[in-house]
Amino acid sequence: MDYDTVLLDVGEWGMWQRRLFFILWLPSCLSSVAVFMYEFIAFTPEFSCVIPDCESPITNRSLPDNVECKYFSKWDNACQEQVSVDMVSTSCSSWEFSQSIMEHSAVQEFSMVCDQEWMKNFAQSMYMVGMLIGSFCFGWFGDKHGRKPCLMLAIMCLTIGGTLPKLSLSVLYASQRTYSLFVISRVISGLGHVGTFMVTVTLALEYVGVSCRSMCGIYIEIPFALGGILVAFVNYLGIKEWDNLMLVVSLPNLLILSYWFIIPESPRWLLANNKVEEFRRVIDSAAAVNKRQIDVEVLTTIFQSKDELKSKETGSFTDLLHPGPILIRTLCLFLTWMSTILCYFSLTSYTSMMKTDSFYLTYCLVILAEVPACIFSVIILDRVGRRPVYGGCHLMTGVAAILAAFIPEYFPQMIKVGLCIVGKFCSSACMAIMFVYTAELFPTSIRNRSIGACSFWGRVGGIIAPQILLLEKVWTPLPLLILSMFSLAAGVSVLVLLPETKGTKLPENMEEALLIGEERPAVSSIYHPRA
Secondary structure, three states, rough: OOOHEEEEEEOOOHHHHHHEEEEEEEEOHHHHHHHHHHHOOOOOOEEEEEOOOOOOOOOOEEEEOOOOEEEEOOOOOOOOOOOOOOOEEEOOEEEEEEEOOHHHOOOOOOOOOOOOOOHHHHHHHHHHHHHHHHHHHHHHHHHHHHHHHHHHHEEEEEEEHHHHHHHHHHHHOOOOOOOHHHHHHHHHHHHHHHHHHHHHHHHHHHOOHHHHHHHHHHHHOOOHHHHHHHHHHHEEEEEEEEHHHHHHHHHHHHHHHHHHHOOOHHHHHHHHHHHHHHHHHHHHHHHHHHOOOHHHHHHHHHOHHHHHHHHHOOOHHHHOOOOHHHHHHHHHHHHHHHHHHHHHHHHHHHOOOOOOOOHHHHHHHHHHHHHHHHHHHHHHHHHHHHHHHHHHHHHHHHHHHHHHHOOOOOHHHHHHHHHHHHHHHHHHHHHHHHHHHHHHHHHHHHHHHHHHHOOOOOOHHHHHHHHHHHHOOOOOOOHHHHHHHHHHHHHHHHHHOOOOOOOOOOOOOOOOOOOOEEEOOOOOOOEEEEE
């Protein structure tokens, strides 16, 4: 007997669970602000090269193949308007930037253009490194010390990372900000982002019963998308200095510290760690809010059966590598997780950078694509099955990326934007489904390890995503073609190599896991947080 047995008396989706679920929307929303704000704080506006000692930026003397980064110069008259044969190419050292979206962005402050354009993508890759480190550190801390302390620590990281650039001037009295400080702030923000979202989703899932787990695990991602809209709204209202924007959208994180007094510790964690008295207080409160009665004998039986859990099967990481069918699942899921995270972040940034009539409209459309994707996943997952939906969404992402890559330049830009949004919709659906599907393919003894291992490769995809976008300088369609190859390979591998788990119960041991696809026991699904 376990916590789900208690919920039969307390209620799986009563007022207590619903209230806590929607309270957790705020940290879910604010956790995404850290990643989506980068589209604004590191926004690259239109810019032109400024010639030393000349009154205005150069125009007709720019080199035709690199007009923003180089100009023709002549030692005796650098500002002349006519180009002559004895002029030489000179790299620009300063630029004049448009102020239509951001009056002053980090790109402008640290000159992250032309030969130093890599610095922008490197900073975002380091953000993903912070997420990679955070997924391990906060996962361990949450299991060891509890979900609430982990949430508080993650929120502090999120706040420090978002306020550090501004506070370095006003509080630390630094003479000027450095690029290194900017990168450090992004790493800290990545730590806080993954920790906050991971704990938020974990709490949302651990409060509810089995029948609501998949629904809650997917719907908690809706406010994650709304966080991206929040950043755009704050910028649109007039916060157009990059450090001020980071400060304004990061300070509300401190409100989450009040959750220490508002939300209870996870009952599942309390039960797993033998916190008997606190577990009883939480359950009594839940029963009172849900207007239900608890059978005392059920609680007594659960506490007495805790010792029996120690004798259950244990596993190790090497169990992901054998026998053969499990190894195939492991390698296939490594590929699909990497592809999903890679396409999710790449398509978001790639579409936002497109030159359209309205930057805000394009940005909001690509961000909001995640909302219908979550609803779509909940509606169709148990009707059609995991394998065809997961594999199909990967294939659709790949097809959309290929079509967008070869849209002729004379076509309306919104056609390419629309195809990228379709790809983002499908990759968002994959994001929602992959946790459910992965958890259902492995036995209990290695389920958490399988999620952790797959998450590692997902973060690898996130780290290389900004670097792939740089390949547009080599050949314009190349980034989208790389995304399409990953997506198509992932889709084919799912449809060919993975079994269907619709209608199967969660496997408790390796023998049951190997039988998946051959029998259809009663449904029992689980969902793990995006970590």
